[in-house]
Amino acid sequence: MTTSAGVTEDGPTRVLVVDDVPDNVEILHARLASRGYEVVTATNGPEALEAVKVQAPHLILLDVMMPGMDGHEVTRRIKDDDSLPFIPIILVTALTETEDVVQGLESGADDHISKPYNFNELEARMRAMLRVKRLQDELDLKNRELEHANIRLKKLSVTDGLTELFNxxxxxxxxxxxxxxxxxxxxxxxxxxxxxxxxxxxxxxxxxxxxxxxxxxxxxxxxxxxxxxxxxxxxxxxxxxxxxxxxxxxxxxxxxxxxxxxxxxxxxxxxxxxxxxxxxxxxxxxxxxxxxxxxxxxxxxxxxxxxxxxxxxxxxxxxxxxxxxxxxx
Missing domain, CATH: 3.30.70.270 (Reverse transcriptase/Diguanylate cyclase domain)
Structure with a gap:
């Protein structure tokens, strides 16, 4: 059940916007906030990684061309961190060559959109990625439940039911x-x-x-x-x-x-x-x-x-x- 684009029955959808151009950050913040999203911003790669560490967002809009640590490196670090849940990353880039797109996807990104973009298209891609995240989160939950059930089953197979000692x-x-x-x-x-x-x-x-x-x-x-x-x-x-x-x-x-x-x-x-x-x-x-x-x-x-x-x-x-x-x- 969705009450507005960025609000679900579990609360606002948290989006991390990462871009080194303040005007781009401000515009995206305003548009997404008006649609009910909870927006967190960062202006460079290290800030983005710290924001993810503090509280994992539901989705990341990540500019590729940033000084120092670019979007590809930020993506790799996030995707390589096993302590994080699945976080969809949409790369936002002015680069349109096929090899640039391929490089972005190989770094671990889940989708990309080229600048200048249409906001309706961007939000449609966001919704698609959030559906993928919901499915992935449900799968992760089922896997954890299965793992716990297997642990309980293993314990039951080696334990005496009355005394709780080994059988x-x-x-x-x-x-x-x-x-x-x-x-x-x-x-x-x-x-x-x-x-x-x-x-x-x-x-x-x-x-x-x-x-x-x-x-x-x-x-x-x-x-x-x-x-x-x-x-x-x-x-x-x-x-x-x-x-x-x-x-x-x-x-x-x-x-x-x-x-x-x-x-x-x-x-x-x-x-x-x-x-x-x-x-x-x-x-x-x-x-x-x-x-x-x-x-x-x-x-x-x-x-x-x-x-x-x-x-x-x-x-x-x-x-x-x-x-x-x-x-x-």
Whole structure:
């Protein structure tokens, strides 16, 4: 919807007029302002670039023949600036040779008009360029929306919906990546398996919504205990996993102990229901366990977790503390 030539439902159309001849600037300013355009002026290239930097116009009418920096150079600089939106540039020139027109278009200009020009023709070209800008702006908006949607989709594909931690599949991918990095650098990678003790009774006694509260709050505790470089995921059910880069077994056990203590101290609330929980943890490190694959490292941490459960729960056990059964003679 347009209320006058230079005014749309979004407000006045802002036009930057660039010309080193004051009379030309004054005439264009008066004619465009009378048609409802918001007019900004500049008398040379550097002024034009500064005006664009302060507030990008919707369209630029740019004289080609200016001392110092000509219109072609101004056009190139504006079009090469990726931080700017699409701004149509109409070159206004007294040069009518084909090679001059070609040079203007190759510099990035979107249209040209020769002096002396008819104002009705100039405004028709302006309207055409502004239609192109609206279409380009709509396309840019759709592309941004698509990019954001893809980012959200990517996040959903790697995230557990309840706890907002990484999901089982993505944790495995991260462990493999971290294992390869560990092999290249020689730095250890630690793994902590963390399981809520007697979680089934929570669902049986209070229902799954309360169980979901316990899972979510436990996830927050683990995430807050971890470092920024650590990768925390929901391994399945009430079991969580933390992948700890550049972490030996002692450091991994210290992390698990901090999680265990924080969970034990935390009071879970779901309405009037108040619950205390504990966790059992099993930790392993690539160097201490002498694992040859990421799967073997996971197995070592899982066996340590089983030992934590077997020996009384609410504790963290290292893989090297688990006795390996000796083969029968």
């Amino acid at each position: 089982h599949r993505h944790v495995h991918e991260q462990l493999h990546d971290e294992w390869e990095r560990s092999r290249r650098t020689g730095e250890p990678v630690g793994v902590a398996m963390i399981d809520l003790d007697k979680f089934k009774r929570i669902n049986d006694t209070y229902g799954h919504p309360t169980g979901d509260v316990v899972l979510y709050e436990t996830a927050r505790i683990i995430k807050e205990t971890a470092r920024e470089i650590d990768m925390v995921g929901r391994y399945g059910g009430e079991e969580f996993i933390a992948i700890l880069p550049n972490t030996d077994e002692q450091e991994a056990a210290a992390f698990a102990e901090r999680v265990r203590a924080a969970v034990e101290e935390h009071l879970y609330r779901d309405g009037a229901v108040e619950i205390r929980m504990t966790t059992s943890c099993g930790v392993a490190s690539s160097q201490a366990s002498q694992a040859d694959t990421p799967e073997e490292l996971l197995k070592a941490a899982d066996e340590a977790l089983y030992e934590a459960k077997r020996s009384g729960r609410n504790r963290a056990v290292r893989a090297t503390q688990v006795e390996t059964p000796q083969p029968q003679a």
